[in-house]
Amino acid sequence: MSKLVLRNVSRSFGDFAAVDDLNLTIEEGELVSLLGPSGCGKTTTLRMMAGFLSPTAGTIEVAGKVVSSPGSTLPPERRNMSMIFQSYAIWPNMTVAENVGFGLKIRKTPAAEARRRVDEILEVVRLGALRDRYPAELSGGQQQRVALARSIVVKPAVLLLDEPLSNLDANLREEMRFEIRRLHDEFRITMVYVTHDQAEAMVTSDRIAVMNKGRIEQIDSPYELYCRPKTGFVAGFIGRTNFLEGARRGDRVDFGGFSLPVATLGSEAPTRTATPPVAADANGATNGSGASDARVRVSVRPQCIQLHRTQPSAADHRFCVPARIERRAYLGESWDYHVGMPGLQEPLRVAARPQEVFEVDDEVFAEIDTSQVTVID
């Protein structure tokens, strides 16, 4: 049975729909993040899960039991969930161990057992040696670990985290992402993780629900989201990408100065054909055998284009287009080239390895890995 199920959940404030007909199923032991820009409804969704807020439509179920509906909402203290907020407020007048043990105390856990569980969790979050310190004597990361330990020690059915790392500096944030994933793996807690940071979501999550304007645009594994974005919003929000607009002409998509065969686009496991596909025709559109003229929008990641000085021979699902370097920036780990291609209004961004050096105005061949090109709605 699924752990947490949101069915057609909406929440309006006045006539503004902050969350709009959301459907989401989270399995036992899964870590799912809600990822989206500020104001898209992440916190509102989380607060409904926790019971701080009622939905204006729809239901929320935990382990098959309805806990929220417009008419009745089980209060937070009866949901066996823990929530960690942006400001993870630990009590300044309590030691680390007292902070962590507080939830057990109010649940009237016997002292010996409480002590054992607090010790255990402090070891896991590597705070054993600091158990008698006060929050003011801890670094930001250590305080964040106290908040995590305090939420986990009570063995919540679901742990909800709302941008828990946003008050930490960049290095610490990166370290804590792995820490949160490690804690999840160790305790297998069902977790919902809210963030606007795509890298954070990708490191921590089994699946990511990408939210936009109160709705989920796509929910998938980090790999699928990156490689198979279904909408332009998702393609642009998860990593960098190039958008191209073309017209469907027969079995090809025509981009003005070159065209690509529809069948190869986004086909991760290309079937080998007897005759290898020919290189894209730089002179423009191919035959339009009874073609519809439908517009097609595709996303091409900067690292799915490779630049060559001379034209390579055609290989399966790789297509070469003459191009010109218009701008370049050296980023240390890679080159960021802006490459003009026939028929395109905007140059394409190409990420190349540091040793692949081209000068501005160089005439090159841009090889597009069509299996990595995705057609989006």
Ligand SMILES: Nc1ncnc2c1ncn2[C@@H]1O[C@H](COP(=O)(O)OP(=O)(O)O)[C@@H](O)[C@H]1O
């Ligand atoms: N109590 C409230 N009253 C009115 N509007 C609200 C309230 N809470 C949230 N909103 C609005 O709902 C939208 C979503 O907010 P929120 O869920 O906090 O977004 P996020 O967490 O994704 O940044 C925002 O436009 C916000 O202004």
Ligand SMILES: [Mg+2]
């Ligand atoms: Mg928020």
